[in-house]
Amino acid sequence: MQVTKREFLVATAALALASGMRSAQAATAINYWHHFASQSEMAGLMKIIELFGKSHPGIGVTQESIPNSEYMAKVSSAVVAGGRPDTGMVVAERFADLTAMGALVDISERVKGWKGKANFPENRWTGMSQDGAIYAVPAYAFVDWMYYRKDYFEEAGLAGPPKTFDEFLIACRKLTNPAKGRYAFGMRGGAGAFKYVIDVMEAFGSPIVKDGQAAIDKAAAVEAITFYSNLFVKEKVVPPSAPNDSYRQIMEGFRTGQTAMVWHHTGSLIEISAALKAGEQFSTAPMPAGPKAHIARVAYAGNGIMKDDHVDAAWDWISFWGEKDAAIALLEATGYFPASTAALDDERIKSNPIYQAASQTLDFGRLPNRFVGAAGWSESVVNPSFQSVLTGQLTPEQAVDRMIEGLEAALR
Amino acid sequence: MKSVLHRGPLAKLGDLSETRYWVYLLLFPSLILLLLVVAYPTLYGFVISVREMRLTRPGLNGWVGTKHYVAMLSDRVFWISLKNTAIWVTAAIALEVAMGFVAAVALNRNVPGTKLFGVLILLPYFLPNVVAGHMWALLLDPRLGVINDILVKVRILSSYKAWFADPATAMAATIVVEAWHGFPFFALLFLAGLKGIPEDLYKAAAVDGAGPIRQFRLITVPMLRTVITAAVILRVISLVNSPDLLLVLTGGGPGNATQVLSLYAFQTAYREFNFGYAGALAVVMFVILMVFATLYIRLTRVSKD
Numbered sequence: 062m063q064v065t066k067r068e069f070l071v072a073t074a075a076l077a078l079a080s081g082m083r084s085a086q087a088a089t090a091i092n093y094w095h096h097f098a099s100q101s102e103m104a105g106l107m108k109i110i111e112l113f114g115k116s117h118p119g120i121g122v123t124q125e126s127i128p129n130s131e132y133m134a135k136v137s138s139a140v141v142a143g144g145r146p147d148t149g150m151v152v153a154e155r156f157a158d159l160t161a162m163g164a165l166v167d168i169s170e171r172v173k174g175w176k177g178k179a180n181f182p183e184n185r186w187t188g189m190s191q192d193g194a195i196y197a198v199p200a201y202a203f204v205d206w207m208y209y210r211k212d213y214f215e216e217a218g219l220a221g222p223p224k225t226f227d228e229f230l231i232a233c234r235k236l237t238n239p240a241k242g243r244y245a246f247g248m249r250g251g252a253g254a255f256k257y258v259i260d261v262m263e264a265f266g267s268p269i270v271k272d273g274q275a276a277i278d279k280a281a282a283v284e285a286i287t288f289y290s291n292l293f294v295k296e297k298v299v300p301p302s303a304p305n306d307s308y309r310q311i312m313e314g315f316r317t318g319q320t321a322m323v324w325h326h327t328g329s330l331i332e333i334s335a336a337l338k339a340g341e342q343f344s345t346a347p348m349p350a351g352p353k354a355h356i357a358r359v360a361y362a363g364n365g366i367m368k369d370d371h372v373d374a375a376w377d378w379i380s381f382w383g384e385k386d387a388a389i390a391l392l393e394a395t396g397y398f399p400a401s402t403a404a405l406d407d408e409r410i411k412s413n414p415i416y417q418a419a420s421q422t423l424d425f426g427r428l429p430n431r432f433v434g435a436a437g438w439s440e441s442v443v444n445p446s447f448q449s450v451l452t453g454q455l456t457p458e459q460a461v462d463r464m465i466e467g468l469e470a471a472l473r
Numbered sequence: 474m475k476s477v478l479h480r481g482p483l484a485k486l487g488d489l490s491e492t493r494y495w496v497y498l499l500l501f502p503s504l505i506l507l508l509l510v511v512a513y514p515t516l517y518g519f520v521i522s523v524r525e526m527r528l529t530r531p532g533l534n535g536w537v538g539t540k541h542y543v544a545m546l547s548d549r550v551f552w553i554s555l556k557n558t559a560i561w562v563t564a565a566i567a568l569e570v571a572m573g574f575v576a577a578v579a580l581n582r583n584v585p586g587t588k589l590f591g592v593l594i595l596l597p598y599f600l601p602n603v604v605a606g607h608m609w610a611l612l613l614d615p616r617l618g619v620i621n622d623i624l625v626k627v628r629i630l631s632s633y634k635a636w637f638a639d640p641a642t643a644m645a646a647t648i649v650v651e652a653w654h655g656f657p658f659f660a661l662l663f664l665a666g667l668k669g670i671p672e673d674l675y676k677a678a679a680v681d682g683a684g685p686i687r688q689f690r691l692i693t694v695p696m697l698r699t700v701i702t703a704a705v706i707l708r709v710i711s712l713v714n715s716p717d718l719l720l721v722l723t724g725g726g727p728g729n730a731t732q733v734l735s736l737y738a739f740q741t742a743y744r745e746f747n748f749g750y751a752g753a754l755a756v757v758m759f760v761i762l763m764v765f766a767t768l769y770i771r772l773t774r775v776s777k778d
Contacts, residue, residue, distance in 0.1 A: 134743035137528050141748075161529035162746065250638070252724050302615035302635030304727040305643070310616070319616055433529045437745030449728030452640050471745070 089374045090121040091147035093364075094136070096129040101331050105394030109387045113378060120374045130252070133158065133436065136367075140164050145368045147375045151197040153188040153360040153429050154436060161433045165196040166366040171376050172198070177383050180401040188361045188428050197365035199400035200382035201391055203326040204419040204426060205260075205357040208333055211344045213243075213321040222322075222346035226264065226288065229322075229349045233298035236321040246292060247320035248299040250451050251307035255443035257324055259430065260358065261289045264351020270432045275468040279461055281353070286457035290450045304451040315343075324348060326360070327419050330396035345418040359426035361400050434471035442467030518759070521752030528746035541753035551754070553729050554737040561648060561719075561733055562712045566705060568652035573659025580660070581667045591664075598657035606721030609650040613637065637723050640730035647722050647731055654718065655711075659704055666700035667693070702773045706766050713762055734758050 097106050103126070110122050125146070127135050133155060139145045140162050151159060159165050172178055172186075172195045181199055189197040209222050217236050223229035236245035249257060259269060265285035267278040293299045300306065300314055312329060314320040316336040330345075337343045348357040364379035366372060381387055388399035389407055398419055399405055410416050429435075446463045449455035455463070489495055525537045545551045576594050580587055597605065612620050615635035624630040636646040670692065678688050694701075716736035719725060725732035725740065734754060742751035 131743075133746075137743060137746055140528065158529050158746065161531075163531070251726065300615065300635075302638045305635060305638035305723060307724075310614075313614075313616060317616060434745065437747075440744050441740055444724075445726055445728045445732075448726045452638075452727050452730070454640065454728050454730075 089119050089371060090123065091371050091374045091378060092123040092125060093148045093150075093378065094125050094127055094132075094146040094367075095150040096127055096132045097150075098126055098128060099332070099395075101395045105391040105397070108390040108394060109382065112386055112390060113381050116381070117374075117377050120377060122378055136164055137162060139367075147366065147368060147371055148364055148379055149367045150362065151189065151365045152203075152362040153431065154439075156188060156197070157191070157431045157433045158436055159365070160191045160196055164365075164367055166369055166372070167194045167196060168198070168366060168376065168379075169193075169195045171380075175380055177380060177401070180385075180403040181383065182402065184428070185361050185400050188431070189363055189365075197363040198379045198383045199361045199363040201362055201388065201397040202400050203328050203358070203360045203362065204398050204422050205324065205326045205348055205359070206418045206422055207346045207348055208315060208323050208325065208329075208343055209346060210315075210318070210321045210337075210342060211340070212342050222344070223349045224347075225350050226352065230292075230296070232322070233292060233296060237296075237298040239297070242319060243321065244300045244314075244319060245298040245321050247306070247311035247314040247323035248293060248303040249306055249308070249311050249324070250293070250303040250448055251305045251310065252440075252444070253307050254447055255439035256358075258286070258289065258443055258447045259439065260348075260356045261285045261351065263427075264354050264356045266351075266353030269430050269468070270472070273432065273472065275465060275472055277461065277465050277468065279458075279465065282461045282464070283457045285351075286447065286450060286460055290447070290457060293451050294453070304448045326358075327396055327398045327416075330415070331394075334396075339415050345415050347418050347422050355425055357422045357426045358429050359423060360429050363400070432472065438467055438471040442471070515759075518752055518755055521748055522756045524749050524752075526748040526752070528748065537749065541750045542757075544750070545753060545757065550729055550732060550737060551734075554732045554734045557644065557729075557731060558713060558733040558735075560644060561651070561731075562709055564648045565651040565655065565712060566708055568648065569656040569659050569708065570701070570705070572652060572656035573661075573663055576656065576660035577663035577667055580664050594660055595657045597654050598661075600654065602654065602715065602717040603721055605650070605654045606718045609653075610637070610722055613646060613650075638727055640727055643723055643727060643730050647719055650722065651712070651718055655708065658708060662700050662704045663697060666697045670696045698773060702770065706769060709765060710762055713758055 095106065097103055106124060110124065113120070113122060132150075136145075136149065136159065145164070149164075151165065185199040186195055189195055189199055207222060213236055214222070214232075217232075219232055219235060223232045233245035237243065248254075262277070262282045262285040263269065265281045265288070267281035267285060268276045270276055293303050300319060302310060306314070308325075311320070311323050311325070312332060315323040316333060333343060348355070350356075364382050366375045366379060369375075383401055385399075385401060385403045385407075388401050388404035389409070391397050392399055392404070392407075392409065398416075399407075399410075404410075405420075410420070443464055446455065446460040446467075450457055450460045489498065522541055523536065523538055525533050525535055525540070527533055580591050580594065600608070612618055613636045615621060615633045615638070618633070621630065621633040625633065634642070637643050674692050674696075675688055678692060683691065714735050716733065716739045719731055719733060719736050720739070723731040725736050735758065738751045738754035738758070741747050741754060
């Protein structure tokens, strides 16, 4: 086929026009940064994007997965150098830092006029608000609980999961058998260890921050660190690798039968269910209570608007996550607990005994500590200090001193 | 005469190309590019280091002079990181040079299968640090790691060892991983250097009665001196500046046992969002590297070659 010069020019002009029209349509295209990475999380996200596409055909969502450990680095770089996404995922622990660096757009007025707001009790918004302004719409919750090997408990003659730290210690002693390569508890001593270190400190009666000031009660904190670290140092009821064990290692330990108990949240239910039979090999229970307080975190996660170029489309997208269909789609794919009460009433949650521990935890669970600098202090001070106690480089007293010193510096 | 007065811009450019200024004109675009992508970020790094720049506390931002450098003197983690950086870089480079040299000499023998082995030896270097880190984290895993399994089976260990959880072994384990990952860099450069040494030198030395050790000491090492110097400097710069392998394997732990300056700077910037202090740490690394490179080049006297 021969094409004349004139035909070629006409065709080129038509293509240019068509691409221009496509660009005009793409004005309602928004992008979304998140830290979902696993197969189940991505399946849930894709389902939500598909549902959103059906209900909002004029808006295209481009998702970008960023590893959780690099999420804040990428967002902070985007804030400094430009290149923010339209929307992004916001978890409770990072909310204070994100608002402090001005990464989120105030959406209070939109939330007030949103019909879905009624499905979110006040505590859902607390974790997404700062000085009375709302910056994100809650989507799902990570409810802390304990996974335990039901079969190991029966084998050891234990009637049920421990309800207090004292019972927990007794169970740990009974369940540990190094000769079999079996340890009672999968302690997280590597990345993310701070979470449970802080929980145990609060369970022993030490607050962390009060009215913006460091408020660690040294005596209570030392008692807490001594109890928790002794599980490794003296009692030896946790695997020897604990000082470097992070999420992957504690999950592997539990799934492969090395450990009998592990503390985590509802988000790992699907992963554990894929390896062990729910109700027979493993079950779930609320976190055991400490001597002074019963601590378990309920961390709501949501989505916020990070720039206002396509603010209407961005709002449609983040508020869609709060709707029942989206919440159930995510629950089915990942096991992530919905933040919306409308979704929580769903039969798939109410009739599933494995979720009862999470439902009970919702009654007493606390939001994670929220203060500017919390993430940096937790990871850069609490983690290495606690690791040093585990490895014998510091005493609990010295570790708590460093935590107090680091907290005061972080709050300055 | 008229044609000379109304000469076009191209003709003027032609005239300019005949002068000594032409070379500067040709260099100008490169100079602009270098200023933009090298000089500006470097200078900006220096500027950040004398400012408070905390993303989560914008109200504090501003000029602070030498505050970060003074704070560094009493920063416990800084001194640990400095010491660990020296250990990490020195040990890893020593291992990499030794392994690279052995590999290069073996590959230079031109025996059958050399090309295949050449590719196999280079494989670790092709792996990104993050992939290599995760792979070794699994190989050395205290539950499932194949290396622990082998060591137990051959009775070197009585039980699986958590290499990265013990401060006594964490640094050594990460150095071994780094050496495995980085030695092909030296092997490649040393091999190129070995290929450039005339065979006649070895033949003449052999005629004069020099054995393999003397040939190595008196011919190979002096002839490779420039290559060794360049390779060591490049690798030191790369190691001092790369926190990714340690980030994956240990995150600097347990209890800062494997914390190095680059990782500390990275964590200060992206965990604490304290870009000012992180900038000061980066400037210190820059100065250390400059001093090292200058001294090393002088000591090896390579510039005189």
